[in-house]
Amino acid sequence: MKYISTRGQVEPKGFIDTVLMGLADDGGLMVPEHIPVIAPETLNEWKSLSYVDLFLTIFSYYTNDEIPADDLRDLATRSYANFRHPEVTPITKIDDSLYIMELFHGPTFAFKDVALQFMGEFYSYVSKKQNEIIHILGATSGDTGAAAIQGVRGKEGIKICILHPHEKVSRVQELQMTTVDDQNVLNLSVKGNFDDCQKIIKELFGDLAFKKEYHLRAINSINFLRILAQTVYYFYAYLHIDQGQHQLKKINFSVPSGNFGNIFSGFLAQKMGLPINKLIIATNENNILERFVQTGEYKPGDFRSTYSPSMDIQVASNFERYLYYFVGEDAAKVSEYMNILKSEGQIVMTGDDLAKVQSDFAAYGASNQECLDMILKYKGDHDYLLDPHTACGITAYEKYQGDDEICITLATAHPAKFDEAIILCEIEQEFPEEIKELFAKPQYQEVVEHDTAEIVRQLESFYALD
Ligand SMILES: N[C@@H](CCOP(=O)(O)O)C(=O)O
DSSP, X not given: OOEEETTSOSOOBOHHHHXXXXXXXXXXXXXXXXXXXXXXXXXXXXXXXXXXXHHHHHHHTTSTTOSXXXXXXXXXXXXHHTOSSTTSSOEEEEETTEEEEEXXXXXXXXXXXXXXXXXXXXXXXXXXXXXXXXXXXXXXXXXXXXXXXXXXXXXXXXXXXXXXETTOSOHHHHXXXXXXXXXXXXXXXXXXXXXXXXXXXXXXXXXXXXXXXXXXXXXXXXXXXXXXXXXXXXXXXXXXXXXGGGTTOOEEEEEEOSSSHHHHHHHHHHHTTOOEEEEEEEEOSXXXXXXXXXXXXXXXXXXXXOSOGGGOOSSOTTHHHHHHHHTTSOHHHHHHHHHHHHHHSOEXXXXXXXXXXXXXXXXXXXXXXXXXXXXXXXXXXXXXXOOHHHHHHHHHHHHOXXXXXXXXXXXXXXXXXXXXXXXXXXXXXXXXXXXXXXXXXXXXXXXXXXXXXXXXXXXXXXXXXX
C-alpha cells in the first residue's frame, strides 16, 4: 500500500513515512492509493475479534508489514490497556432504533483517546527505532490536545506543543492539558479561536525547512493514522450491535463533527465495504458542514462559541479528503477546488454534484438551546446524561427522517468534561476521580498572541532544551 497526496505533488510513500509526514508536503492530505474492500463473508468472520484484534486486522491492510506483527500487537495492546471499559468502545441501546457508542472510556474521557493513545505509542516506537527526536505540534479545540498530551507525556525522545484557543475550551479541557507537569509538554494558549490555531499549525507544517529541521510531527486528523485508527470503532459498532433478526442490515451513524475527521473515518469504513446506509453529520451553531450538505455552499462563516466547544470549528480540514473522493480521486481537480476556496472564500456545488453530496451525507445542526433541551430530554426520558457534543449528535439523528434504519450515535465525550452545559440544565453530576483531582493542581501554560512569529519563538526556545 502506498500513500499519495490529495493534491498530487508528493511521491508515493509507505505507511510510516506517511504518518511522519502528517500534512502532505504539497499542502494536501495523504490518502491511500487504493482502498481495500472487505468481502461480506470476511466481515462476518470478524465478529468474534476483540477490539485489539479487530484493530490489528484492519491495520494489516494498510501497514505493509512495516512494523513487525509482534511489535504492532504490543503497541495496540498497550494503547487500549488504559481504557476503563473492557470493550474499549461499548454500545448502549437506547431503544429499537437508537444506540449510543461510548467513545469516552479512555484516559481523557473523549473519543480522541482511541487514536491518540495508539499514536503516542507509535511515535515513541519510531523515535526509538529511528533514533530521532520527535516534535509533535498540534492545534486543539479542547479534546485532541488533552488526549495527545496524555499519549506522550514523559515519553523519551518526544516533545509536544499544543495550541489551544485562549478561554475557548471548557474548564476541564483546559485543566487536562495545562496541569501536566512533564518537561516534554508545552501548552500555548492562543488569543484567537481554533481556526486561528489550526491555520498557524498548517503554516508551520507548510514551511518545509522548519518542518525538516525540527522533525515536526502531526497529531491532528490531517494525519492519516488518526483517520485509520478511528475506522476501527465503526467496524466494531457494526459487528457488535445486537441487531436481533436484522443481522447484517445496513446502519446509520450520527457523528458530532468539527474537523470532519471522525465522520471521514466512517466514510472510509463505508468505502471499505462496511454496510453503512447514511452518515449523518451533526454540527452545532458553527454549521458550515450542515450548510454545505443542505445547500451546496462550503463557506466558512462567523465563529461562534457554543456549549460544545470541541466542535467550534469553521474550516474543516478533512473536507479536502472528501473532495478527493468526490471528484473521482483526481488531484488536479482537488487543487482547483482548494484554489477556488482560497481565492473566492467558498466552494459551491449545484445540481448533480449537490445530489451526490446529499447521497453521501445528511447533516443537521443543533442550536445552543436545542443542545440543552436534548440533554434534559435524554436525562428525563432515558436517565442517560449526554455531553453537549453527543446531544448535537442525537439532535441530528432525531431530525433525520430518511428511513427506518438503526442508528448509532457516537458519544464523543463524557459529560464531566462539559459541566458548564450540564449546570445550565440544572443537572448535578458526579465527577470521575481523575477529573476531580485536576482542580487542585497547578497549571502550566503560556498565553500568546495569535501570531506565527511569536509561536515560532516559543517553539525554538522549547526545542533548544533538547
Ligand atoms: N475537535 C478537535 C479539533 C481538532 O480536530 P482533529 O480531529 O483534527 O484533531 C479538538 O477537540 O481538539
